[in-house]
Amino acid sequence: MKKNIKQFQIYATALKLFAKYGFKRTRVEDIANELNMTKGNIYLYTKDKKSLYQETVAYALQNWQELVKNEIQKAEDVVERFKIMSLKAYEYLSQMPYLCKILIDDPSIFPLSPKEDHFIEINKISINIIKSILSQGIKENRFRNVNVDVVAEVLFSVYIMFIIKTYIKPESGANMDMFKIGLDLILEGLIAKK
Amino acid sequence: MKKNIKQFQIYATALKLFAKYGFKRTRVEDIANELNMTKGNIYLYTKDKKSLYQETVAYALQNWQELVKNEIQKAEDVVERFKIMSLKAYEYLSQMPYLCKILIDDPSIFPLSPKEDHFIEINKISINIIKSILSQGIKENRFRNVNVDVVAEVLFSVYIMFIIKTYIKPESGANMDMFKIGLDLILEGLIAKK
DNA sequence: TGAATAAATAAACAATCGGTTCATTTGTTC
DNA sequence: GAACAAATGAACCGATTGTTTATTTATTCA
Numbered sequence A, B: 001m002k003k004n005i006k007q008f009q010i011y012a013t014a015l016k017l018f019a020k021y022g023f024k025r026t027r028v029e030d031i032a033n034e035l036n037m038t039k040g041n042i043y044l045y046t047k048d049k050k051s052l053y054q055e056t057v058a059y060a061l062q063n064w065q066e067l068v069k070n071e072i073q074k075a076e077d078v079v080e081r082f083k084i085m086s087l088k089a090y091e092y093l094s095q096m097p098y099l100c101k102i103l104i105d106d107p108s109i110f111p112l113s114p115k116e117d118h119f120i121e122i123n124k125i126s127i128n129i130i131k132s133i134l135s136q137g138i139k140e141n142r143f144r145n146v147n148v149d150v151v152a153e154v155l156f157s158v159y160i161m162f163i164i165k166t167y168i169k170p171e172s173g174a175n176m177d178m179f180k181i182g183l184d185l186i187l188e189g190l191i192a193k194k
Numbered sequence C: 001t002g003a004a005t006a007a008a009t010a011a012a013c014a015a016t017c018g019g020t021t022c023a024t025t026t027g028t029t030c
Numbered sequence D: 001g002a003a004c005a006a007a008t009g010a011a012c013c014g015a016t017t018g019t020t021t022a023t024t025t026a027t028t029c030a
Helices: A005-027 A028-034 A049-074 A078-094 A098-104 A113-139 A149-166 A176-190 B005-025 B029-035 B049-074 B078-094 B098-103 B113-139 B146-169 B176-190
Strands: none
Touching: A005 A028, A005 A049, A005 B005, A028 A049, A049 A078, A049 A113, A098 B113, A113 A149, A149 A176, A176 B113, A176 B176, B005 B029, B029 B049, B049 B113, B078 B113, B078 B176, B113 B146, B113 B176, B146 B176
């Protein structure tokens, strides 16, 4: 089993397809085709389909964490940071409606742990980043002195709800612009009055 | 094989799932589950899966035609009619990215005719409605005296392209608002200067 | 160049899936 | 409660698909 750039190409493709179709409806051959290779070749890079899924999710989480942190560091201003975090959360999590979907209507792909584990992990990572931004804002007197833990939870659930609505229940008519409006509202409430 | 309300419930559910996952990735059992029945029961209402797909598309086309015509009749003003047509085309066709998808990357589900037939038919119906609106607008001197056939073709391809971008290639970042902006631009060009 | 190693393939296997049928059960009507 | 309609779930069987492996193709480097 090799570990190199090709591995990450496979993860990226697998993520796309797993997110779009779910675990069962994505064939190993679909992933291979997308990369112009044969399915047998995939097995030089991964043990089996289930492992591939788990590694893919792990890769995605890792990837996202780095992406968001790098983006955030570009902005000095904490309000900007808040906006970038929101945007990236939406953009990135959108790639993974499957993580939400398994919680809603596809509860039986893996008997027990992996799905909850992954969801909980992405939850934790996201919430920690949100918390750090909130804390910074409060320290700088830009945000009101809110309960960081509670507000971070609220924010994250807003992200998730919008993604569920947009990707899992598109008939609800939710979209990115509504999401931005919602977040602006919260941000307005957060900002300390001078 | 029975014909009644249940039949249409099946079509509506089948449309949703076929549109979302495509023909192959949608199981007869998926459709049955969504309706809280067993897959065997589906076969009291349809001959086989392929027929179900074809009937579903036929039902969808019929349904859409009536929907759009009814909506359009509500508006007196031809510019309003144009906007409604655009909106409905987007909303409704969005349910059927599969019709676009089979043209792009899934060309082998049915060997030959049905896919082109369906696509051509939805094409024809749409274009005829667009044409009638354009003609009305020109007659009333609200629109410039453009070539109705050509403009209708252009408009329809704009609809299709946006739907492809939104649903088939979401990474392109297209959304409904961009679509509206694009259509407004065309409408502006259409409207006769006073 | 050509031997040695790595990467990719295509065919084959086995297990599961999933479309379809049908005998039986359940529900409805009169 | 008889007659009919609707729904079920088990069974059938061919197609699908995850996985393995022997073979072919590509790359490396002495």
